[in-house]
Amino acid sequence: MEIKNIAKELSSNTYPGRGIILGKSPDGKNAVIAYFIMGRSENSRNRIFEENDRGGIRTKAFDESKMVDPSLIIYNPVLKYEDKTIVTNGDQTDTIYDFMAEGHCYRHALLTREFEPDAPNYTPRISGVVLPNGDYKLSILKSNMGKPECLRFFFEYTADAGLGHFIHTYKCDGDPIPSFEGEPKPVAVETNDIDEWTTLIWNNLNEDNKVSLFTRFIDLETGKTEDRIVNKNK
Numbered sequence: 043m044e045i046k047n048i049a050k051e052l053s054s055n056t057y058p059g060r061g062i063i064l065g066k067s068p069d070g071k072n073a074v075i076a077y078f079i080m081g082r083s084e085n086s087r088n089r090i091f092e093e094n095d096r097g098g099i100r101t102k103a104f105d106e107s108k109m110v111d112p113s114l115i116i117y118n119p120v121l122k123y124e125d126k127t128i129v130t131n132g133d134q135t136d137t138i139y140d141f142m143a144e145g146h147c148y149r150h151a152l153l154t155r156e157f158e159p160d161a162p163n164y165t166p167r168i169s170g171v172v173l174p175n176g177d178y179k180l181s182i183l184k185s186n187m188g189k190p191e192c193l194r195f196f197f198e199y200t201a202d203a204g205l206g207h208f209i210h211t212y213k214c215d216g217d218p219i220p221s222f223e224g225e226p227k228p229v230a231v232e233t234n235d236i237d238e239w240t241t242l243i244w245n246n247l248n249e250d251n252k253v254s255l256f257t258r259f260i261d262l263e264t265g266k267t268e269d270r271i272v273n274k275n276k
Contacts, residue, residue, distance in 0.1 A: 048229040051208060052246035057082065057215035058222075060131040062170045063243070064178040064199075065206020065231045073176040073260040074206060074231050076243050077119050077129050080251040082215075085110045090273040091254040096139075097122025097267075099256050104275035114158055114165075120256060125265060127258065130169040131211060132158065138169065148179060149196055156192035157185050162218040164190060166211050176201035176262050180209050184221045197226055206231045240270040 048063065063076040079101070081087040088108050094100040098120030103109040117133040123142045128135050134155045141151035148171050158165040164185035171179045180197045199207060207226035212219045233239050240257045247255070255272040 043225075043228055045205065045228045045230050046208075048206075048208065048231075049242060049246045051227065051229060052243065055214055056248045057212055057219070057251055059165070059211035059219070060168065061208060061210035062129050062131070062168055062180065063206050063208045063229065064129070064170050064172055064180065065229070066176050066201040066203050067231060067234045067259070068204040069234045070203035071234070071262060073127075073172050073178070073201065073262060074239065075120075075127065075129060075170075075172060075258040075260070076239070076255065077131075077257075078243065078247060078255045079119075079131075079253045080247065081253045082251060084108065086115055087253055088275070089115060089253055090275050091119070091256050091271045093269075093271070094118055094121075098127070098135075099269075099271065101254070104273075114160060120258070122267075125174040127172040127260065127267075128169070129172070130167065131165075132167050134167050134169055138171070148181070152181055152183060152194060152196075155183060157183050157221075161190065162188070164188065164221070165219075166221050168209050168211055168222075170209075172260065174262075174265065176260075178207075180207060180226050182209060182222060188218070188221075204231050205229075236268055236270055240272060244272050 065074045091099045118135045138148045138151040166184035169181045208229045209226040236259045257270045259268045
């Protein structure tokens, strides 16, 4: 499979929706994470990322007076459980965290969940877990070709320096919006600098639809994390 350029992947798609990129820096020293959200409606665009007290971030309404329905847009995208980082596009982050706390794995957690109840889009639930050694797992729960039947796919990767994998909720814009298809896309991670990584992703997301971006580098020797948050609403 061809290793893709992340800038081209993002800039050529006006609406990938929400996306997760997991990988390893070229020097092999850091696990690399990115999570972004986009929006077409006023309600979806009325959001920011902010730090939570559980080792990650939460979404929050930028203007509380304009919030219509928080059910699918307010959640913890990132949580840390012990030495693992959980990244998802919905409240399944908490489901995975709770199952891990009970000694189960992320697969068990996601077997209890399905795509979002937003017919006719049936937005997929995408999830990732980064392990202490940098290896990572990705999953997508999606409809069966637009029918309300849940298909569950799980992917597990050994981290390789300079390589990542990218999964997003939507194949492209549309009405209804078509779900992501196939395996997570292999993408090159070409920088050891978190600020360059953050700028690269943010600048290539569609200007009209991008909302927020979170990035994290995890030092694989010490476990120390370094984060960045970019919000279009300020």
